[in-house]
Amino acid sequence: MAGYGLVITSLDVKDIRFPTSLEAHGSDAMHGDPDYSCAYVIINLENSDLKGYGLTFTLGRGTEVVTRAVHSLSYLAVGKSLNDIYNDFAGFWRVITSESQLRWIGPEKGVIHLATAAIMNALWDLWARLENKPLWKLLTDLPPDKIVSTVDFRYISDVVTKEEAIRILEKSQKMKKEREEEMRIAGYPAYTTQPGWLGYKPEKVRELCKAYMDKGFRAFKIKVGSDLDSDRERCKMVRNIIGWENILMTDANQVWDVEEAIEWMKNLAEFKPYWIEEPTSPDDVLGHKRIAEGLAEFGIKVATGEMCSNRIMFKQFMQINALHFCQIDSCRLGGVNEILAVYFMAKKLNVPVCPHAGGVGLCEMVQHLQIFDYICLSGTKKDRYIEYVDQEHEHFEDTIVMRNAHYVAPTMPGYSTKFKESTIHDYEYPNGNVWRKILAQRI
Ligand SMILES: C[C@H](O)[C@@H](O)[C@@H](O)[C@H](O)C(=O)O
Numbered sequence: 001m002a003g004y005g006l007v008i009t010s011l012d013v014k015d016i017r018f019p020t021s022l023e024a025h026g027s028d029a030m031h032g033d034p035d036y037s038c039a040y041v042i043i044n045l046e047n048s049d050l051k052g053y054g055l056t057f058t059l060g061r062g063t064e065v066v067t068r069a070v071h072s073l074s075y076l077a078v079g080k081s082l083n084d085i086y087n088d089f090a091g092f093w094r095v096i097t098s099e100s101q102l103r104w105i106g107p108e109k110g111v112i113h114l115a116t117a118a119i120m121n122a123l124w125d126l127w128a129r130l131e132n133k134p135l136w137k138l139l140t141d142l143p144p145d146k147i148v149s150t151v152d153f154r155y156i157s158d159v160v161t162k163e164e165a166i167r168i169l170e171k172s173q174k175m176k177k178e179r180e181e182e183m184r185i186a187g188y189p190a191y192t193t194q195p196g197w198l199g200y201k202p203e204k205v206r207e208l209c210k211a212y213m214d215k216g217f218r219a220f221k222i223k224v225g226s227d228l229d230s231d232r233e234r235c236k237m238v239r240n241i242i243g244w245e246n247i248l249m250t251d252a253n254q255v256w257d258v259e260e261a262i263e264w265m266k267n268l269a270e271f272k273p274y275w276i277e278e279p280t281s282p283d284d285v286l287g288h289k290r291i292a293e294g295l296a297e298f299g300i301k302v303a304t305g306e307m308c309s310n311r312i313m314f315k316q317f318m319q320i321n322a323l324h325f326c327q328i329d330s331c332r333l334g335g336v337n338e339i340l341a342v343y344f345m346a347k348k349l350n351v352p353v354c355p356h357a358g359g360v361g362l363c364e365m366v367q368h369l370q371i372f373d374y375i376c377l378s379g380t381k382k383d384r385y386i387e388y389v390d391q392e393h394e395h396f397e398d399t400i401v402m403r404n405a406h407y408v409a410p411t412m413p414g415y416s417t418k419f420k421e422s423t424i425h426d427y428e429y430p431n432g433n434v435w436r437k438i439l440a441q442r443i
């Protein structure tokens with residue numbers, strides 16, 4: 001097909017930051033002052049205006065480190081034709097994640113893996129643009145063996161093999177049309193975290209809960225873990241507004257020890273939380289299992305994943321039932337290639353995926369992934385939601401469409417990750433218009 005002969009000439013990387021901490025948007029018990037930010041990658045091609053746009057989410061300081069890591073990896077993509085990449089996408093992913101010197105500063109975790117995500121996300125965006133389809137549609141239209149050929153099965157074939165993944169995808173082929181239609185019209189259910197940021201005053205929480213109830217939301221997530229008395233107050237207040245028939249999720253962002261998590265949540269059990277998210281260190285598989293067991297009698301489930309480094313960590317969490325909800329993150333895992341690996345394992349092990357989206361660009365991306373999952377893999381929305389936060393959507397060219405608290409399937413080509421030009425002028429750090437003003441005031 002035309003376009004696949006094009007050669008990558010360079011990757012531009014930008015440090016884009018939004019001053020969200022000024023109003024405590026995005027705040028939680030661990031991250032008191034996040035400035036929603038990202039390392040933003042633009043892939044340039046020889047003799048073509050076509051480009052790919054991708055990002056990885058950060059919290060402000062440190063974005064400069066991630067952009068540096070993207071620069072270090074980019075030589076692996078420059079000079080490659082798109083055929084070289086998309087004909088063996090898993091092979092290219094292996095090259096990026098196994099670069100013989102750079103892998104030492106990972107492997108497949110931390111800054112280097114965030115940089116991998118930004119590059120791979122831009123490549124997926126580019127592929128979808130080349131095919132003139134939104135990413136979810138590119139994925140649903142690819143034949144099963146082609147989708148599976150983008151995934152590196154090393155380290156996960158003890159749970160799911162390439163052949164099994166193909167068989168799983170083949171099973172849903174006949175249901176695809178009907179499910180696609182449903183996603184275009186009714187869309188995929190969402191829960192909101194917007195009223196739940198820890199730095200918001202009670203009046204604001206109350207006002208936002210009401211506003212999101214009016215918008216049709218029936219599932220709400222609030223932050224907990226700083227102070228037990230105020231957690232109890234907030235849970236009570238939110239329950240009063242949303243009622244008992246709706247869903248209340250809680251999120252501690254890793255602040256507790258294992259036993260502390262159990263004790264704290266017992267004290268919130270009367271408010272009937274649906275799940276506790278990130279109760280302890282994101283690396284503590286056995287700790288999560290212990291928490292899941294400790295809270296079982298209270299009906300509180302465990303969710304985690306936004307800081308789960310890679311498919312191998314997810315594999316272990318799911319193998320031993322240490323999580324009930326798998327929260328893939330489109331920027332923490334190494335792009336769609338690795339996310340697909342996690343979806344295959346989740347399908348095989350029967351674990352619902354509820355993607356994490358509290359950040360910039362995450363809602364934009366995960367809608368594509370979860371819609372694909374519904375159409376081609378899980379075929380059910382039971383116990384599944386996409387997170388929704390109302391932050392920074394106005395900066396993207398392809399704006400999210402929410403209808404009655406559902407994500408409606410995007411229609412524009414790509415992965416919905418392209419920023420408007422004006423956003424780059426205003427929010428590039430530290431020289432964008434907005435930052436110049438803010439930084440001048442801080443001196
Ligand atoms: C710092 C961020 O806003 C986090 O609080 C956010 O991603 C959160 O954990 C979430 O689940 O949305």
Ligand SMILES: [Mg+2]
Pocket residue numbers: 251253277278306358
């Ligand atoms: Mg969270």
